[in-house]
Amino acid sequence: MNDDLKLRLIDATAAVIRDNAERLTELDQAIGDGDHGINMKRGFEAIAAERDALARLAWPQALHKAGMALVMKVGGASGPLYGSLLMQMGKAADEELGSIGDLATCLGAGIEAVKQRGKSSTGQKTMLDVLVPVQQTLQQAAGNGAELAAAIAAARRAADEGQAAAKEMVATKGRASYLGERSKGHDDPGATSSRLLVHTVCDVLEGAR
Amino acid sequence: MSEHVAIVIVSHSADVAKGTADMVRQMVGQEVRLAWTGGDPDGGLGTDVAKIKAAIESVLGPAGVAVLVDLGGAETNSEMAVELLAAEHGAGQGAPENKVRICNAPIVEGAVMAATEAAGGSSLDDVCATAEELSG
Numbered sequence: 001m002n003d004d005l006k007l008r009l010i011d012a013t014a015a016v017i018r019d020n021a022e023r024l025t026e027l028d029q030a031i032g033d034g035d036h037g038i039n040m041k042r043g044f045e046a047i048a049a050e051r052d053a054l055a056r057l058a059w060p061q062a063l064h065k066a067g068m069a070l071v072m073k074v075g076g077a078s079g080p081l082y083g084s085l086l087m088q089m090g091k092a093a094d095e096e097l098g099s100i101g102d103l104a105t106c107l108g109a110g111i112e113a114v115k116q117r118g119k120s121s122t123g124q125k126t127m128l129d130v131l132v133p134v135q136q137t138l139q140q141a142a143g144n145g146a147e148l149a150a151a152i153a154a155a156r157r158a159a160d161e162g163q164a165a166a167k168e169m170v171a172t173k174g175r176a177s178y179l180g181e182r183s184k185g186h187d188d189p190g191a192t193s194s195r196l197l198v199h200t201v202c203d204v205l206e207g208a209r
Numbered sequence: 210m211s212e213h214v215a216i217v218i219v220s221h222s223a224d225v226a227k228g229t230a231d232m233v234r235q236m237v238g239q240e241v242r243l244a245w246t247g248g249d250p251d252g253g254l255g256t257d258v259a260k261i262k263a264a265i266e267s268v269l270g271p272a273g274v275a276v277l278v279d280l281g282g283a284e285t286n287s288e289m290a291v292e293l294l295a296a297e298h299g300a301g302q303g304a305p306e307n308k309v310r311i312c313n314a315p316i317v318e319g320a321v322m323a324a325t326e327a328a329g330g331s332s333l334d335d336v337c338a339t340a341e342e343l344s345g
Contacts, residue, residue, distance in 0.1 A: 033221075033280065035255060042251065071258050071289055075249025077282035079258065080289040117285065174281050 006055040006062055008204050014048040016200045017041055017193070028189040031176040036189040039076040043083075046073035059097040063090030077174065078190065080117055081127065088113035100151045101142035107135045118173060125169035125176060125183060127190035130162035134198050152202045159198040166191035214327040214336045215242035215268035217276045218320050219261055219283045221254045223247035229277075229317050237324040242268040256283045261290040265309055273308035273333035275340065277320045287311050308333065314340035 017024075017040045025037030046069040047054065054062045067086030070079050092109035094102060111131050115121055122132045137158040141151035171183035174190075216233065220226040226247035233243055244264040249255025256278075265274055276291075278284045291309045310333055312319055319340040326339040 033282075035249075035253075035282075038253075039249070039255065042249075071293075073250050075251070075253070075255030075257055075282070075286075077285040079282075080285045083289070117288070 003055045005204070007051055008207065009201065010048055010051045010054060010066075012200050012204050013197055014044040016196050017044040020193075020196055024189050024193055027187050027192055031171065031179055031183050031186045032189055033076070033175045035076050036078060036193065039074045039078055040082075040193055043070040043074040043079060046070070058095045059093040060090045060095070063087065063093055065090075077118075078193070081114055081190070084113040084117045085110040085131075099142065100138055100146070100148065104135055104138035104142050107131070107138065111135055120173045123169065124173045125166050125171040125188045125191070126173055127188075127194040129166035129169065129188070130159050130191045130194035130198065133158040133162045148205065152206055156199060156202050159195045163187070163191045163195040212270075212272055213241050213330060214272045214323075214333050215244070215270060215274045216320060216324050216327060217261070217264050217268060217274055218243070218245040218316065219256055219264070219276060219278045219287050220245075220247040220316060221249075221256060221279055221283060225279065225316070229320050232317065233320050233324045236321050237328050240328045241324045242270065243324065244268045256286040258286050258290050258293065261287050262293055265290060265294060269308065271308075272327075273310065275323045275327065275333060275336045276309060276311045277314060277316050277323060277340065278311060279316045284311060310334075310337045312337045312340040314343045318343050 021037035021041040023037065024040060025034060028034050028036035047066045050069065054065055057065065063086045067083040067090060070086065071083030089106045089110035092106045097103060097106065114128060118126065120126055120128060122128050134155050137154045138151060141154055166188045167186065168184060170181055171177045171179065176183045218226045218229045226245040230243055230245040244267050246260040246264040248257065250257045268274055276287050278287050288311060312323060322343060323336050323340040326336045
């Protein structure tokens with residue numbers, strides 16, 4: 001069951017990144033260095049290439065190995081950022097990763113690694129503006145004893161609102177910060193890829209019920 | 210000549226990295242160990258953690274390594290490479306993370322200044338400080 005969940009997560013995330021690579025690159029050409037889509041595609045293809053081996057591993061090892069693949073293959077800053085997210089999630093994960101609370105804890109640890117790696121926090125027009133509210137929403141849902149379906153719906157909303165909020169922010173991190181005020185009103189590529197990935201994970205988890 | 214601080218140049222472009230290394234060689238000479246890398250894992254514009262790690266390892270000596278980078282991803286990927294090196298070699302006094310520094314300086318001018326300082330036998334701290342003065 002868990003093997004199957006891992007395979008579906010790997011396939012679904014690789015597909016959504018592949019299908020949106022061009023759009024992510026276009027967004028990045030507007031306010032970054034124009035490589036986000038192609039870089040993410042290379043990274044997620046590297047994960048997909050190891051799908052069977054990864055699916056046989058327990059969550060801590062699988063997340064760590066997938067993160068390493070992103071670190072080694074992406075070629076841009078998003079490699080270490082998304083890679084550190086997964087690697088640290090792996091460190092915090094238990095073998096089963098069986099509850100919303102476990103997922104929230106694990107994602108929280110991953111987010112700390114992203115903050116450290118990017119020397120950034122929320123409000124700077126980055127992937128964190130999506131990931132942090134999603135994590136907080138999951139944490140709350142777990143605390144309230146919410147059903148999986150309700151937690152997933154709330155996580156989706158948090159991701160949408162996070163991306164929309166990031167769009168109106170002025171970038172102070174990464175290449176987009178060179179544009180200063182002019183970055184306002186542009187979708188952030190990292191926030192966009194994070195929202196896509198959150199939605200995709202939600203889709204898979206719903207299917208897994 | 211490993212008593213000198215070594216220099217590693219990391220650019221998104223292999224041409225820029227190699228060109229910077231050429232300038233350092235011509236202006237500073239051969240005393241300083243020097244490595245460069247550029248390009249993503251597919252050979253396009255970008256940086257490659259594995260190649261950065263290999264470049265650092267190829268020149269790493271007791272005096273340490275100053276790394277000069279260009280844009281954002283080069284810095285992030287270099288930090289990642291240093292961390293992976295540290296994880297492999299273990300922590301401690303002589304561990305790589307204490308001997309590899311990423312300088313906050315413009316890549317071409319920074320590399321030339323850092324190499325000049327290194328050629329004079331300066332410490333890693335001084336080499337980086339000199340390069341970083343350029344960032345004002």
